[in-house]
Amino acid sequence: MTFDDWYRQDRLPHIFCAGCGNGTIINCTLAAVDQMGWKKDDTVFVSGIGCSSRAPGYIVTDSLHTTHGRAIAFATGVKMANPDLNVVVFTGDGDLAAIGGNHFIHACRRNIDLTVVCMNNQIYGMTGGQGSPTTPRGCFSTTTPTGCVEMPFDLCELAIAAGANYVSRWTSYHVKELEKAVKVGLETPGFSFIEALVQCPTAFGRRNKFRQVADHVEYLRAHSLLKAKRDRLIEAGEAVPDDMFVVGELARRKRPALGVKP
Amino acid sequence: MILAIDETRCKGCNLCTKVCPYKIFKEGKKPNRRGIVVPELDRPERCTNCRLQQLYGRTLCGVCQLTCPDQAINWIEEQPYELKKVAIEY
Numbered sequence: 001m002t003f004d005d006w007y008r009q010d011r012l013p014h015i016f017c018a019g020c021g022n023g024t025i026i027n028c029t030l031a032a033v034d035q036m037g038w039k040k041d042d043t044v045f046v047s048g049i050g051c052s053s054r055a056p057g058y059i060v061t062d063s064l065h066t067t068h069g070r071a072i073a074f075a076t077g078v079k080m081a082n083p084d085l086n087v088v089v090f091t092g093d094g095d096l097a098a099i100g101g102n103h104f105i106h107a108c109r110r111n112i113d114l115t116v117v118c119m120n121n122q123i124y125g126m127t128g129g130q131g132s133p134t135t136p137r138g139c140f141s142t143t144t145p146t147g148c149v150e151m152p153f154d155l156c157e158l159a160i161a162a163g164a165n166y167v168s169r170w171t172s173y174h175v176k177e178l179e180k181a182v183k184v185g186l187e188t189p190g191f192s193f194i195e196a197l198v199q200c201p202t203a204f205g206r207r208n209k210f211r212q213v214a215d216h217v218e219y220l221r222a223h224s225l226l227k228a229k230r231d232r233l234i235e236a237g238e239a240v241p242d243d244m245f246v247v248g249e250l251a252r253r254k255r256p257a258l259g260v261k262p
Numbered sequence: 263m264i265l266a267i268d269e270t271r272c273k274g275c276n277l278c279t280k281v282c283p284y285k286i287f288k289e290g291k292k293p294n295r296r297g298i299v300v301p302e303l304d305r306p307e308r309c310t311n312c313r314l315q316q317l318y319g320r321t322l323c324g325v326c327q328l329t330c331p332d333q334a335i336n337w338i339e340e341q342p343y344e345l346k347k348v349a350i351e352y
Contacts, residue, residue, distance in 0.1 A: 002321075004333065012271060013332055019275035023331030031328060173281075175328040201275075214280045 003030035006040070011058050016051065019213030021172035021198030025119050026055050026090075028175055028196075032182035033088065043086045046075040048100060051126045051200075052092035052119035069100030072107045075114050079259045083113070086186070093120040097133040097153045108162030111190045113259040117182060118155060118193065121200035129203035140207040155195050160251045165190030167251040171197040171220040174247065181249065190257030197224075197245070263315060263337040265306040265326075271334040274298040278326045278335060284308050287326065312337060 007030070016022050033043065045063040047053035048071035056063030066074040075089045096104050096118050107114065123141055124130040131141040133153045140147060159167045166188040170178040178196055185192030199205060199216035210216035225241070227248030233240050265286065267278075278287040279301055286306055290299040306312065311322045315337070321327075327335045 004336065007333060013273070013334075016331060018273035018332075019277065020331055023333065024277075024329050027328050027330070027333065172329075175281075175325055179328065213275050213277060217277065217280060 001034055003027055003034050006030045006034060006060055008058055008060050014058050015054065017200075017202045019199065019201040020051070020125075021121070021196075021200070021217075022052050022055065022119050024172045024175060025052075025117065025178070025196045025198060026058070028179040029088065029090070029117050029182050030059070031179050032186060035183055036086075036186050038086050042084065043088070044075075044078055045088050045090060046071050046078065047090040048092075048095040049126075050092040050095045050124075051121070052090055053095060055090040069095055069098070070103060071095060072100060072103045072114065072116065076107060076110075076112055076259075079112055079114060083259050083261050087114050088186070089114055089116045091116060091118050092125075093118065093122060093134040093153075093155070094124045094132045097155055101133075105158065105162040108159050108164040108191050108193070111163055111165055111255050111257045113189055113191070113257050115182070115185045115192045116194070118195045119198050120155065120195055121198045121204060122152075123200055123204040125200045125203040129207065139204075141204070156193070156246075156250050159191075159193040163191075163255060164193045164251065165253050165255055165257060166192035166249075167195075168193075168249045169195040169197070169245070169247050171224055171247065172199060173217050173221040174224070177247075184249070184252075188252070189260045190255060263312050264340045265303060265309050265312055266336060266338045267300055267303070268334040268336070269294055269298075269300050271332045272298060272300045273332050273334075274300060275331065276301060277329055277331065281325050281329045283323070283325070284310075 040061045043061045045056035047056045049068035071089050071091050075087045079087045122134050124132050129142045131144040135148045136152050138147045156167050156169045166185050168181040185194050201213045205216045223244045224247040225244040230246050287301045288304045290302050293299050
């Protein structure tokens with residue numbers, strides 16, 4: 001079996017723009033789910049509103065397409081009602097960090113047994129390119145035409161501080177690493193959060209000098225700093241570059257989890 | 263097994279040309295019926311996964327298949343090789 005068996009073949013091709021990274025993240029997540037050997041009847045995909053949240057519509061299992069920002073709230077309900085189900089949440093940065101921020105930190109605090117895959121395209125793609133809480137400083141969007149002046153959210157740091165059991169961050173270039181990270185997240189009891197930075201050629205790249213998809217993917221590759229390398233830099237007393245983001249497994253803990261069968 | 267691009271799904275983003283370690287995918291030249299420039303395959307027999315996945319029983323590289331955002335790349339069974347008669351001139 002491959003991850004292709006988890007797609008609804010009658011719904012493909014999907015509506016994402018040419019070059020959108022969301023399809024890549026769905027591939028990696030489904031490949032990890034496929035390796036877990038779960039039954040399709042026992043798996044539920046939950047999502048909110050946004051580009052990324054269209055993903056469960058293309059997956060053959062049962063799914064919930066819920067209100068904006070409340071994906072984790074609904075997923076908590078699903079998991080508590082039936083702890084036998086395996087619940088995976090697809091969400092985006094506008095969904096998770098902006099309107100659903102409070103649900104996110106409280107799900108981390110409760111440490112409920114969910115796996116959250118956040119496709120962070122650093123912009124509100126579906127509504128026309130408004131600035132989101134994770135838009136980097138100086139980047140252009142519809143609502144920040146002279147460059148974003150606010151500091152972006154670091155979702156992984158937020159999840160670690162709030163108490164998630166497993167936190168990692170990869171990009172849409174690191175497909176194999178992302179697949180392994182999602183698999184570890186699915187295996188970990190408790191809240192696992194995987195942030196995947198994706199390219200958005202239509203809303204983000206068009207305004208930020210990444211007109212070609214490959215340029216943006218190359219930017220993601222070149223500006224990702226492995227956690228081990230970051231630790232080495234700090235140990236040697238050297239400065240960590242400001243424009244780079246840390247990728248890798250950022251937290252792995254064994255806190256008591258909610259919603260796990262004894 | 264042989265590498266194949268599903269033209270009904272490909273949207274022409276050319277991400278496969280970037281990620282393949284053997285540079286098997288080349289940017290296409292002619293738009294197809296839907297107006298999409300589908301990448302071309304340059305000697306697909308070089309692909310490791312094509313040759314060895316049945317021997318090893320697992321996917322060996324598969325980065326293009328995972329990366330393709332439109333699920334257009336997969337490996338299909340090859341047609342059996344047909345013997346051809348060749349006239350040798352002395």
